[in-house]
Amino acid sequence: MRRSSFGNATVDRRQVLRAAGLVGLSGLAVVGGVAGGAAVADAAAFVHPGLLHTAADFDRIRRKLAAKDPTVTAGWGRLTANGRSSENWRARPLATVVRGGDGQNYPQLYFDVHAAYQNALRWRITGDVAHGNAARDILNAWSATMTTLTGNADRFLAAGIYGYQLANAAEIVRGYDGFDAGRMRDLLMRVFYPLNDQFLTSHNGACITNYWANWDLCTVASVMAIGVFADDRSLFDRAVEYFKNGPGNGSIRKAVPLRYPGGLGQWQESGRDQGHTVMGVGLMATICEMAWNQGVDLYGYDDNRFLAGAEYVARYNLGLDVPFTTFRWGTGQNCAGREQTVVSAGSRGQLRPVWEMVYNHYVQRRGLAAPNVAAMAAQVRVEGGGGDYGSASGGYDQLGFGTLLYTRDRAAAASTPASGAAPSVRASAAPSRGVAGLSSADAIIPEDSTGANGGELDLAGQQGAGRGGLGAGATAGVVGAAALVAVAAGGALVWRRRRGAGNS
Numbered sequence: 001m002r003r004s005s006f007g008n009a010t011v012d013r014r015q016v017l018r019a020a021g022l023v024g025l026s027g028l029a030v031v032g033g034v035a036g037g038a039a040v041a042d043a044a045a046f047v048h049p050g051l052l053h054t055a056a057d058f059d060r061i062r063r064k065l066a067a068k069d070p071t072v073t074a075g076w077g078r079l080t081a082n083g084r085s086s087e088n089w090r091a092r093p094l095a096t097v098v099r100g101g102d103g104q105n106y107p108q109l110y111f112d113v114h115a116a117y118q119n120a121l122r123w124r125i126t127g128d129v130a131h132g133n134a135a136r137d138i139l140n141a142w143s144a145t146m147t148t149l150t151g152n153a154d155r156f157l158a159a160g161i162y163g164y165q166l167a168n169a170a171e172i173v174r175g176y177d178g179f180d181a182g183r184m185r186d187l188l189m190r191v192f193y194p195l196n197d198q199f200l201t202s203h204n205g206a207c208i209t210n211y212w213a214n215w216d217l218c219t220v221a222s223v224m225a226i227g228v229f230a231d232d233r234s235l236f237d238r239a240v241e242y243f244k245n246g247p248g249n250g251s252i253r254k255a256v257p258l259r260y261p262g263g264l265g266q267w268q269e270s271g272r273d274q275g276h277t278v279m280g281v282g283l284m285a286t287i288c289e290m291a292w293n294q295g296v297d298l299y300g301y302d303d304n305r306f307l308a309g310a311e312y313v314a315r316y317n318l319g320l321d322v323p324f325t326t327f328r329w330g331t332g333q334n335c336a337g338r339e340q341t342v343v344s345a346g347s348r349g350q351l352r353p354v355w356e357m358v359y360n361h362y363v364q365r366r367g368l369a370a371p372n373v374a375a376m377a378a379q380v381r382v383e384g385g386g387g388d389y390g391s392a393s394g395g396y397d398q399l400g401f402g403t404l405l406y407t408r409d410r411a412a413a414a415s416t417p418a419s420g421a422a423p424s425v426r427a428s429a430a431p432s433r434g435v436a437g438l439s440s441a442d443a444i445i446p447e448d449s450t451g452a453n454g455g456e457l458d459l460a461g462q463q464g465a466g467r468g469g470l471g472a473g474a475t476a477g478v479v480g481a482a483a484l485v486a487v488a489a490g491g492a493l494v495w496r497r498r499r500g501a502g503n504s
Contacts, residue, residue: 046228046236049124050293051171052286053405058124060408065125074382075404076125084111084387085118087130091138093145100154109146109158110396112138113165114386117399120172136179139170143183149191153204159195160218161397163188164286167225168399174229188226193235196222200242207335208247213268214276216242216250217283218397224290236294243287243298249329252302255280256309260323263369264315265308271327271340275347275394277313282354282398284309289357295417299361307370310358314372317349318379352394353383356402364408365415377402 047054064072079085091112099106116138123132149159170184196219198204203211220239227235243252249268256265269277284306288299299306316322324343331338359377362370385400 046231046233047294048174048228049171051168051225051228051290052293052399053124053168053172054293057405061125061404064407069407071381072404072407075401075407078382078384078388079118079121079401079404082118082385082387084115084385085122085131086115087119087122087128087134089115089119089134089138091115091141093141095145096148096150097146097158098151098155099149099158100152104151106151106158106162107391107393109142109162110165110386110393112142113162113169114396114399117165117169117172118385118401120169121401121405123176124172132173132176133178135169135173136176139166139173139184140178140180142166143180143187146187146191149195156195156199156204157215157218159192159199160215160220160222163192163196163222164218164225165399166192167222167229171225171229185230189230189232192222193226196226200238200246200248203248206333207330209249209329209335210331211249212272212276212280213249213255214280214283216246216248217255217280217287220246220250221283221286221290224287228290228294239287240291240296240298243291244301252284252298252305255284256305256312257327258325259305259308260312263308264312264322265305266323266325266327267309267313268327270313270316270322270324270343273344273346274313274317275350275352278317278347278350278352278354279394279397281310281313281358282352285354285357285361286398289361292361292417297417299366304362304368307358307362307368307373310362311370311372314355314376316343318372318375319349320372351380352389352398353380353385353400353402354398355380356383356406360402360406360408364410367411367414 049055049058061072065076083089089112092108093112094105094108097106097109098104116135119131119138120135122128123135149155151158166184167188170179170181170188173179174181199215199219200223220242223235223242224239227233227237227239242248242250245251246254249255255268257268258266260266267277267280269280288306291298312322322343324341326339326341328337328339330336355373355377359370359373362368363374381403383400383402383404385398386396388400389395
């Protein structure tokens with residue numbers, strides 16, 4: 001045993017070394033090498049650990065703490081001050097978890113999931129086996145006990161949010177002595193993934209536009225995270241495909257249906273309230289970061305479309321004005337029409353620990369301009385985690401601690417995804433442009449939408465899209481103040497402006 005340089009933690013070198021080079025659940029060995037700061041893995045295998053955090057990430061954090069970097073040290077202080085990160089936390093597992101309807105008891109699950117994650121972080125950063133044991137014991141208790149996740153439609157939210165969070169906690173302690181990874185895989189595949197699958201397939205029998213973006217996003221995050229932890233490539237690929245072309249509101253062109261000059265993209269839930277909008281940004285960032293760590297660039301997909309959406313949400317929550325186009329969609333089983341004509345001020349300015357991940361990718365890792373995201377990240381800094389933002393479920397929708405976990409020096413050259421695999425999509429090396437710099441990718445707008453402020457974006461009546469998915473001709477939208485240009489790649493794309501659409 002030896003003492004950690006980060007306090008009085010007891011460090012077991014064997015545990016630290018064991019965690020540095022792990023073997024996947026499928027038996028495929030993972031190469032733990034580093035090249036240019038990026039983890040390298042066999043193309044056929046997943047990088048492990050490789051969800052929100054890689055071995056290289058933990059190395060960077062340890063170096064910054066050892067160098068007494070003030071920002072990362074402050075982030076470490078937020079983690080160690082959180083009661084859920086205590087090595088004395090004891091799990092209270094349930095056989096049946098209920099979210100929505102009678103008999104709700106799901107807070108017991110998210111309290112323990114966050115305790116497992118936070119203790120796992122403290123172990124991986126310091127090697128302190130007391131925290132490793134705590135994380136292991138919490139996860140083992142739940143995988144040995146839980147058999148059912150139920151409730152009303154909110155059960156799908158629980159399956160998505162806590163599915164991706166459980167997988168992330170488990171991924172960090174993968175290979176730890178006594179951790180039953182196989183049993184955790186069974187829990188995720190037997191209880192959580194079937195609900196994820198059911199939701200993405202049928203959307204609970206509702207109109208495809210009925211559920212807000214965050215429902216899709218948490219589900220996609222869960223499918224992706226479970227896929228990596230379980231070494232199931234089909235799940236990972238399914239999540240990537242849904243992000244790009246899925247029919248629901250969480251796919252990238254539905255979550256950010258319109259782009260405006262100046263690098264802004266209207267978020268699908270902006271007319272609802274800002275709490276859920278910021279939640280959506282955090283969930284999309286989670287998906288993008290996990291994919292990046294497996295060699296797939298979703299951050300840069302569709303000319304950095306996520307960045308445009310994040311800039312829009314950040315700008316409005318900083319108290320600044322944003323454009324808004326009337327948003328129409330269908331609800332219920334029959335796609336009954338509804339509309340939002342203005343951006344919602346509900347929960348405006350709400351602080352959630354989601355911005356450091358976005359800022360450190362686009363600005364520090366990629367070298368792009370993101371002034372609103374940067375300002376919002378500075379406002380939220382130093383980010384905490386579950387338990388620091390209230391006891392209600394919204395305070396646990398994100399794993400947090402981004403100041404500690406994602407702070408990085410600005411790269412001299414734009415980084416590439418973390419694995420050795422080639423990224424599957426083009427990542428733009430330039431920030432979003434204004435009207436004068438519109439690209440062909442920017443200029444595509446939805447067929448049934450207008451392209452001016454006060455116009456109309458109509459997503460109603462898409463009942464038939466529920467099980468299909470969009471093909472290569474899926475539309476992406478941008479609104480130009482001076483002109484609207486329609487561009488089609490490989491075929492005709494029709495657009496039209498409807499007169500008098502205004503604030504109807």
